[in-house]
Amino acid sequence: MIEAIDVHKIFQSGEDIVEALRGVTFHVPAGSCAFIVGPSGSGKSTLLYLLAALDSPTSGTIRVAGQDITAMSESQRDDYRRNQVGFVYQSFNLINNLSAVNNVLLPYIPTGITPELRSKAADLLAEIGLGHRLKRRPAQLSGGEQQRVAIARALIKDPIVIYADEPTGNLDRAGGDRIIQLLRNRQRAGNRTLVIVTHDRRFITPEDLVLEIEDGRLKAPFSQSTDSSGAT
Numbered sequence: 001m002i003e004a005i006d007v008h009k010i011f012q013s014g015e016d017i018v019e020a021l022r023g024v025t026f027h028v029p030a031g032s033c034a035f036i037v038g039p040s041g042s043g044k045s046t047l048l049y050l051l052a053a054l055d056s057p058t059s060g061t062i063r064v065a066g067q068d069i070t071a072m073s074e075s076q077r078d079d080y081r082r083n084q085v086g087f088v089y090q091s092f093n094l095i096n097n098l099s100a101v102n103n104v105l106l107p108y109i110p111t112g113i114t115p116e117l118r119s120k121a122a123d124l125l126a127e128i129g130l131g132h133r134l135k136r137r138p139a140q141l142s143g144g145e146q147q148r149v150a151i152a153r154a155l156i157k158d159p160i161v162i163y164a165d166e167p168t169g170n171l172d173r174a175g176g177d178r179i180i181q182l183l184r185n186r187q188r189a190g191n192r193t194l195v196i197v198t199h200d201r202r203f204i205t206p207e208d209l210v211l212e213i214e215d216g217r218l219k220a221p222f223s224q225s226t227d228s229s230g231a232t
């Protein structure tokens with residue numbers, strides 16, 4: 001489903017060169033769940049951005065569902081991002097002057113919002129525990145509530161692949177568990193592929209793929225969790 005081959009990403013600003021990814025190769029089968037773990041600054045968000053075609057690698061190839069997303073035209077990339085990818089940003093990226101429900105509907109603004117879509121968005125927010133917050137704007141929501149709005153927005157189009165950058169970072173333990181459960185339900189019921197960046201290894205189960213990244217390199221691709229300290 002997702003295949004990354006020798007992916008490099010170099011950021012250059014003036015004299016300053018950062019090798020954020022230094023040759024990353026892995027495969028995530030369709031319908032599975034992969035966790036990207038590693039220290040701050042190791043390249044996790046960078047990798048997720050590349051998988052979502054929100055940025056391009058300096059070199060290397062990324063295929064998603066048989067499509068080489070690194071060889072696409074700009075309009076093909078747009079289509080991939082809009083219609084096949086659900087992305088939960090580490091910093092939410094909510095629109096300040098839109099209500100919670102309209103933030104969830106954002107992916108449909110280019111094509112138009114029907115009453116059916118509006119009630120679908122409201123249902124999704126209710127499912128995620130925000131049924132009483134539909135009309136609130138981001139500034140009137142807690143960090144955890146904003147995070148859940150961002151998650152609902154990523155799920156509204158039922159994308160084939162869901163990328164989530166620390167989706168539980170602003171939630172308490174029970175809230176985090178609920179979010180991961182919701183994402184996993186999508187993955188299992190809909191045979192969707194899930195890639196989650198997290199610092200919290202307690203979410204990782206034995207059937208999950210673990211991509212452990214350190215200083216831009218995978219430590220042990222395809223390994224399953226060996227760290228049982230946070231396991232329940």
Ligand SMILES: Nc1ncnc2c1ncn2[C@@H]1O[C@H](COP(=O)(O)OP(=O)(O)OP(=O)(O)O)[C@@H](O)[C@H]1O
Nearest residue numbers: 011012018020038039040041042043044045046047
């Ligand atoms: N646009 C950019 N320009 C220059 N350097 C960047 C850019 N984006 C990321 N970097 C650098 O690339 C490296 C990897 O960053 P990245 O955001 O992928 O880390 P991360 O693993 O997601 O960290 P965190 O856990 O703190 O979110 C860091 O050294 C970061 O400073």
Ligand SMILES: [Mg+2]
Nearest residue numbers: 044045046090
């Ligand atoms: Mg990050």
